[in-house]
Amino acid sequence: MRAIDWVDGHIRFLDQTLLPHEERFVDTTDVAVVAEAIRSLRIRGAPAIGVAAGFGVVVAVRTAAANGAGDIRGAALEAIDELASTRPTAVNLFYALSRMRTIVLHHPGGRSLGAALLAEARAMQDEDVAACDRIGRHGAALFNGRTRFLTHCNAGALATAGIGTAIGVITTAARQGHVERVFVDETRPLLQGARLTAWELRRAGIEAVLITDNAAGSVMRAAKVDAVIVGADRIAANGDAANKIGTYPVAVLARHHGIPFYVAAPLSTIDRALESGDAIPIEERAPEEISEWGGKRVTADGVRVFAPAFDVTPHDLITSIITDAGVLAPPYGPAIAAAFERR
Numbered sequence: 001m002r003a004i005d006w007v008d009g010h011i012r013f014l015d016q017t018l019l020p021h022e023e024r025f026v027d028t029t030d031v032a033v034v035a036e037a038i039r040s041l042r043i044r045g046a047p048a049i050g051v052a053a054g055f056g057v058v059v060a061v062r063t064a065a066a067n068g069a070g071d072i073r074g075a076a077l078e079a080i081d082e083l084a085s086t087r088p089t090a091v092n093l094f095y096a097l098s099r100m101r102t103i104v105l106h107h108p109g110g111r112s113l114g115a116a117l118l119a120e121a122r123a124m125q126d127e128d129v130a131a132c133d134r135i136g137r138h139g140a141a142l143f144n145g146r147t148r149f150l151t152h153c154n155a156g157a158l159a160t161a162g163i164g165t166a167i168g169v170i171t172t173a174a175r176q177g178h179v180e181r182v183f184v185d186e187t188r189p190l191l192q193g194a195r196l197t198a199w200e201l202r203r204a205g206i207e208a209v210l211i212t213d214n215a216a217g218s219v220m221r222a223a224k225v226d227a228v229i230v231g232a233d234r235i236a237a238n239g240d241a242a243n244k245i246g247t248y249p250v251a252v253l254a255r256h257h258g259i260p261f262y263v264a265a266p267l268s269t270i271d272r273a274l275e276s277g278d279a280i281p282i283e284e285r286a287p288e289e290i291s292e293w294g295g296k297r298v299t300a301d302g303v304r305v306f307a308p309a310f311d312v313t314p315h316d317l318i319t320s321i322i323t324d325a326g327v328l329a330p331p332y333g334p335a336i337a338a339a340f341e342r343r
């Protein structure tokens with residue numbers, strides 16, 4: 001299953017807002033549709049957003065060329081700006097767009113620009129597939145026996161071009177007989193755990209136990225969890241990691257209960273320009289995502305809402321960061337620098 005792909009000259013993506021009830025693929029050659037899909041989380045998960053943005057620039061350029069636009073490079077740069085405005089936290093989006101911008105700026109222009117951009121977008125897709133496989137292998141090697149995991153949000157195939165990051169580790173470990181079950185935080189408010197992770201794990205034949213986010217503490221206290229593993233949207237140079245809102249409290253709980261807390265992410269999720277997680281931009285979502293349930297308001301009129309979509313887990317709560325370049329141990333500053341050097 002590929003949640004985002006390039007098929008016969010168009011982008012094909014799985015509309016994740018409809019899961020698990022409906023598996024509907026959308027075909028498009030319209031960059032505005034891609035931008036809307038990223039904003040509305042039809043396409044979501046840090047690496048998947050990056051890959052989608054790469055293909056989004058391609059369709060914009062091909063449309064401009066087909067319409068006889070004089071300035072194809074201008075159309076590409078406009079598409080890059082439009083896609084960059086969709087979501088602020090996942091650095092994979094900006095990493096992908098910066099690679100596309102480099103192609104545009106070094107290209108003489110004209111019709112072959114589309115082919116050059118498609119080659120770059122496909123390369124990023126292939127790189128993510130390979131990165132996920134490597135993360136899966138490196139991570140699975142950490143687990144022996146029948147491990148009981150807990151995860152938050154969705155860092156699976158739906159969120160990447162490949163097998164996923166955190167979930168890729170779990171599915172790889174499961175093939176080696178090392179997974180007992182996975183506690184899945186439902187992940188308020190958009191339920192990526194309940195709707196997406198539980199669906200993916202079931203398809204993989206892995207026992208998934210859905211819990212509310214606020215049950216994580218008592219499940220850990222009852223000694224039912226051996227390891228927590230999550231993905232990330234942006235990791236700063238010191239190892240601080242932004243992930244779905246609610247990840248930080250899970251890390252605090254894991255520390256309190258002496259449970260290892262792993263972050264799994266490709267190097268493309270690491271933003272070495274940011275010294276610490278304090279500088280990571282945190283997306284705020286529409287208040288209705290919290291103040292409404294099933295389209296109905298659940299709080300009194302006039303109540304103010306604060307709706308951050310991500311939080312930052314400080315590096316000292318992270319046992320190790322599982323990357324495509326190996327498992328990084330603290331101190332993360334030098335470990336991250338060395339990982340980029342040997343890439």
Ligand code: MRU
Pocket residue numbers: 041044045046047090152153154155156159160164165166192230231232233243244245309
């Ligand atoms: O808002 P979302 O659903 O895009 O948030 C996604 C996450 O928080 C994932 O854990 C993260 O992007 C890692 S995906 C491999």
